[in-house]
Amino acid sequence: MTRDYRIATIPGDGIGREVVPAAASVLDRAGALFGFEIEWTEFDWSCAYYAEHGCMMPADGLDLLRDFDQIFLGAVGSPEVPDDVSLWGLLIPIRRAFQQYINLRPVTLLPGMTSPLRKDIAESIDFLVVRENNEGEYSEIGGRLYRGTPQEIAVQEAVFTRIGVERVMRYAFALAKSRRKNVASATKSNGIIHTMPFWDEVFRDISIEHPDVETSQHHIDALAAKFVLAPAQFDVVVASNLFGDILTDIGAAIIGSIGIGASGNINPEGDFPSMFESVHGSAPDIAGLGIANPLGQVWAGSMMLDHMGEATAAAAVKEAMSRTLLSDIRTPDLGGDATTADVTQSLITTLEEVAR
Structure with missing residues (x-):
């Protein structure tokens, strides 16, 4: 029987809008390989949303998120919006309303990283x-x-x-x-x-x-x-x-790079959804160029799978990350010339090999 999960995605700003879909495609493939399915619901809350509406999320935003299993967050921030506005208007209210009192960050030198x-x-x-x-x-x-x-x-x-x-x-x-x-x-x-x-x-x-x-x-x-x-x-x-x-x-x-860092904002009791995110910024200087590094968001996705009890799939995604790095398929921030799409496809192909 397939296990189903309802995940809210908030891609946010800049490269968040590129790496969240990339990571979601990797997690979808993991689900197909390991017997679960993810239903994604996207919310366009961001600094662009703030420019249009005068707030980072609507007044009922927390109520809209409350019934999801987990939240998958991209990068939030824009030069046009002060950091205290973007942070206190979105990320911190979610952390506090949902008692995500643990911020968990792995510090592991992955094979293939320098x-x-x-x-x-x-x-x-x-x-x-x-x-x-x-x-x-x-x-x-x-x-x-x-x-x-x-x-x-x-x-x-x-x-x-x-x-x-x-x-x-x-x-x-x-x-x-x-x-x-x-x-x-x-x-x-x-x-x-x-x-x-x-x-x-x-x-x-x-x-x-x-x-x-x-x-x-x-x-x-x-x-x-x-x-x-x-x-x-x-x-x-x-x-x-x-x-x-x-x-x-x-x-x-x-x-090796803040671009691969991942984070979990966790409500250990499971009374509320937890939220998983990469720790890099929105990188407006490279947004839209198709060269953003998706590995931090993918690692956050692996953490989310592990939190949901899909430990085997989580480990397989992390192994796919290491094998992709060892194959030298890297975005420019890691010294390579691969695109976001190149790395994502490599992750999916490698994930299939790991699963076999």
Whole structure:
């Protein structure tokens, strides 16, 4: 019996409109090969939508998304729309309304990729960053006074709740138990006097509950350096919203390109849809040229399949990515001359070989 999934797609802006359809075609082929079917429903919410309607999505947008199994997001952003408008008008409301409090990003050097790090340092890069996704430094509490005057004040409050910190750490420990049983925590308690000591205290409390898991705590500046100098030591890294955001961009850089980075915004309980996205931007400079790299979006699709319980298909898609890279079929950002369509066709052909 075929398993059916209803997926909402938001291609967004720029190359998002190219890589989302490309990735969807790969996932459709995976479904045909592994016994499931995806029904895609596209929403045109984007900066172009904002230019026409004055909002990033309609007032009932969240209600329209609520009943889908998952959400597949492309890239959102345009030079004509301030980043705070596009981000806070679409991505963050979805993350918060649907309690997608886990942001999960794999940092793995895929076969066929070349890291900017020395080979002996890079060859064993394989870890996960678990980023708190609903609170922390990205709160809405604060404001500005006396705008445009010498007395202007800008205040931004970070918000750390016990329930918010505990649940992201418990998720990290559960992941580590399925891997190499090691959790590293990002902190800055020597400089941030209230929230980071609180983060550290909760981390120690959760660590006690898991004596079989090795733990370590790192100040964020030192941890950023270790991502570059000794990334192989990490298994699962747990971090606050801001720290996780910064660390995962470093992670994407050390595995060869931010163009292949993928991310899951996850509601672990399954009460709401989770959302999967590539982490590159909308790249307006190459939009429409047919040379956008679809691998980040495809990797996000693999993560989505795994989240839905299609682990075999997810692994096959990831294997197809590696084999395509090893065959040297690459878009210009990876030093090749292949088009988006070339890479997509290679992925589909290779996926069929993997399935056989």
